[in-house]
Amino acid sequence: MAILCLLHQAYGKKLIGAIREALPDEDIREWPEVGAPGDIDICMIFRMQPGFLKPYDNLKLISATGAGVDHYLLDPEFPRHLPLVRIVDRSFAARMADYVTSWVMFHHRDIAHYLEAQKRHEWAFRVMRPAAEVTVGVMGLGQMGALTAARLAAIGYDVRGWSRNPHEIDGVTCFSGEAGLRPFLEKTEILINLLPLTPQTRGILSSGTFAQMPKGGVLISAGRGGHMIEADITAALDGGQLRAATIDAFLTEPLPPDHPFWDQPGLYVTPHCSSTASLETTVEGFAENVRRFRAGQPLQNLVDYEQGY
Amino acid sequence: MAILCLLHQAYGKKLIGAIREALPDEDIREWPEVGAPGDIDICMIFRMQPGFLKPYDNLKLISATGAGVDHYLLDPEFPRHLPLVRIVDRSFAARMADYVTSWVMFHHRDIAHYLEAQKRHEWAFRVMRPAAEVTVGVMGLGQMGALTAARLAAIGYDVRGWSRNPHEIDGVTCFSGEAGLRPFLEKTEILINLLPLTPQTRGILSSGTFAQMPKGGVLISAGRGGHMIEADITAALDGGQLRAATIDAFLTEPLPPDHPFWDQPGLYVTPHCSSTASLETTVEGFAENVRRFRAGQPLQNLVDYEQGY
Numbered sequence: 001m002a003i004l005c006l007l008h009q010a011y012g013k014k015l016i017g018a019i020r021e022a023l024p025d026e027d028i029r030e031w032p033e034v035g036a037p038g039d040i041d042i043c044m045i046f047r048m049q050p051g052f053l054k055p056y057d058n059l060k061l062i063s064a065t066g067a068g069v070d071h072y073l074l075d076p077e078f079p080r081h082l083p084l085v086r087i088v089d090r091s092f093a094a095r096m097a098d099y100v101t102s103w104v105m106f107h108h109r110d111i112a113h114y115l116e117a118q119k120r121h122e123w124a125f126r127v128m129r130p131a132a133e134v135t136v137g138v139m140g141l142g143q144m145g146a147l148t149a150a151r152l153a154a155i156g157y158d159v160r161g162w163s164r165n166p167h168e169i170d171g172v173t174c175f176s177g178e179a180g181l182r183p184f185l186e187k188t189e190i191l192i193n194l195l196p197l198t199p200q201t202r203g204i205l206s207s208g209t210f211a212q213m214p215k216g217g218v219l220i221s222a223g224r225g226g227h228m229i230e231a232d233i234t235a236a237l238d239g240g241q242l243r244a245a246t247i248d249a250f251l252t253e254p255l256p257p258d259h260p261f262w263d264q265p266g267l268y269v270t271p272h273c274s275s276t277a278s279l280e281t282t283v284e285g286f287a288e289n290v291r292r293f294r295a296g297q298p299l300q301n302l303v304d305y306e307q308g309y
Numbered sequence: 310m311a312i313l314c315l316l317h318q319a320y321g322k323k324l325i326g327a328i329r330e331a332l333p334d335e336d337i338r339e340w341p342e343v344g345a346p347g348d349i350d351i352c353m354i355f356r357m358q359p360g361f362l363k364p365y366d367n368l369k370l371i372s373a374t375g376a377g378v379d380h381y382l383l384d385p386e387f388p389r390h391l392p393l394v395r396i397v398d399r400s401f402a403a404r405m406a407d408y409v410t411s412w413v414m415f416h417h418r419d420i421a422h423y424l425e426a427q428k429r430h431e432w433a434f435r436v437m438r439p440a441a442e443v444t445v446g447v448m449g450l451g452q453m454g455a456l457t458a459a460r461l462a463a464i465g466y467d468v469r470g471w472s473r474n475p476h477e478i479d480g481v482t483c484f485s486g487e488a489g490l491r492p493f494l495e496k497t498e499i500l501i502n503l504l505p506l507t508p509q510t511r512g513i514l515s516s517g518t519f520a521q522m523p524k525g526g527v528l529i530s531a532g533r534g535g536h537m538i539e540a541d542i543t544a545a546l547d548g549g550q551l552r553a554a555t556i557d558a559f560l561t562e563p564l565p566p567d568h569p570f571w572d573q574p575g576l577y578v579t580p581h582c583s584s585t586a587s588l589e590t591t592v593e594g595f596a597e598n599v600r601r602f603r604a605g606q607p608l609q610n611l612v613d614y615e616q617g618y
Binding site for chain 2: 010011091094095097098099101102103105106108109111114115117118121122123124125126127128130131132151154155156253254255257258259262263268269270271272273276278
């Protein structure tokens with residue numbers, strides 16, 4: 001019995017150290033120092049190549065290091081007979097809401113206009129609309145989307161939400177299903193993508209979707225690269241259907257230095273920084289599931305392979 | 310009996326047109342087409358030179374066009390025996406809260422870092438603290454400050470407030486008076502100035518104040534130019550006591566093109582755009598006070614010359 005960890009480099013040696021401290025009785029190995037593959041019965045994996053898990057014949061539990069698990073589910077060789085758990089916590093959702101809110105306000109208050117004017121030493125006064133007059137639409141009403149929508153409503157925005165299944169959130173007008181998409185989009189000036197990546201949502205950020213929004217809208221995508229038709233984003237910005245977009249997740253990460261998105265006018269690239277679980281929550285969530293697994297108790301934050309999250 | 314208007318140019322001819330429409334029975338004159346000065350008994354003035362009101366012997370009521378009235382009170386020739394009213398409305402405070410919140414989040418989430426990295430096509434990942442771990446301090450807890458503090462608390466920030474007189478705001482730790490300033494500042498990472506400009510608050514944004522904050526803090530001033538010791542702002546940014554500042558109001562406006570603030574690293578200049586009363590609210594508020602004045606009824610939003618607001 002041993003635990004294999006392949007972790008996000010952003011935490012350096014801190015995360016593995018904290019996991020070892022939280023689980024002092026476990027044999028914890030950090031990839032690539034695996035030892036005998038047959039020893040490994042639990043693993044915690046940040047990202048992996050397809051087939052990465054094949055050598056581990058005795059694997060019984062897999063943990064993600066964050067909330068998103070689509071990259072595991074898209075691997076045809078992923079061992080779907082094993083339980084997959086993820087890290088879900090209030091701070092994770094709160095950080096995502098921070099990210100989204102900061103960019104909603106950046107675009108609503110047109111901070112880019114003032115940054116540009118300052119370079120020219122130009123006093124470029126504009127009258128700003130209050131948040132109550134700005135309609136923001138949140139796609140995806142899971143823990144992250146629901147908290148983000150509620151927070152935008154608390155700030156005073158006119159907030160609508162859309163999700164596969166019906167939801168109710170105080171102060172948010174909710175739409176659902178395929179039939180709800182058009183009425184959701186038709187007044188959405190700032191569109192936020194917090195959907196899980198599933199076969200149904202792949203490619204949803206397309207010209208067809210943008211065309212249903214009022215002209216000159218804004219896109220903020222903190223979902224996955226697979227939600228986007230990249231050429232459609234560029235075309236919508238060039239044609240003015242979108243006046244700006246902030247994108248945090250891409251088909252290839254890090255975004256290659258020669259990718260056209262870097263220099264696209266109106267497009268703001270962020271390096272998948274929208275949210276990370278805190279080190280503390282990641283360690284606690286993982287350690288708790290390891291203890292539950294060893295004790296034969298029900299696991300927390302178990303992924304439903306059918307739903308895809 | 311006639312009304313003289315000298316209005317903010319940002320609204321062009323719209324504002325005077327709307328005032329005439331709201332008060333169809335009044336003789337409304339737009340400066341400089343005054344006619345006989347003795348006709349004028351009410352005036353609505355955006356900004357004015359000292360002594361501007363001297364020719365108007367029959368003046369009985371003066372209205373500001375916004376919330377701030379310090380520029381009237383600082384005029385030694387201002388006719389303090391006359392009632393002075395101002396425009397105060399929920400949308401005004403809401404827009405101010407929008408402005409402050411947008412810049413708090415800009416600095417908290419370090420959007421400038423990502424904008425710079427994008428120019429270099431650089432994937433510059435950083436872990437961000439959740440809002441709950443960031444302490445924001447609001448100086449001035451009038452209508453604008455109180456709403457701003459409450460909204461920042463709703464977003465999840467650790468919020469403290471400071472004002473001359475004690476206040477209570479849900480979710481906000483409030484300090485007051487001279488004795489409360491040091492404990493208020495000692496944990497404030499992002500300092501927001503929404504104070505009225507009075508003899509007590511003039512020059513409050515000084516090295517002495519910044520030195521009481523944790524090193525590397527942020528200043529957001531949407532108060533008045535007179536709150537700042539300009540050289541101290543520059544010194545605090547150069548020395549790292551402040552890592553950034555956003556300033557919306559200056560001693561001279563528009564800020565002259567050769568002012569050193571434009572090129573100061575870490576300083577973000579905005580053109581007094583933090584909040585404007587909406588055209589609708591300005592017209593309604595002013596028309597209501599004109600009607601009340603003509604009918605001999607108590608005025609709304611009357612300025613207390615002692616308090617200075």
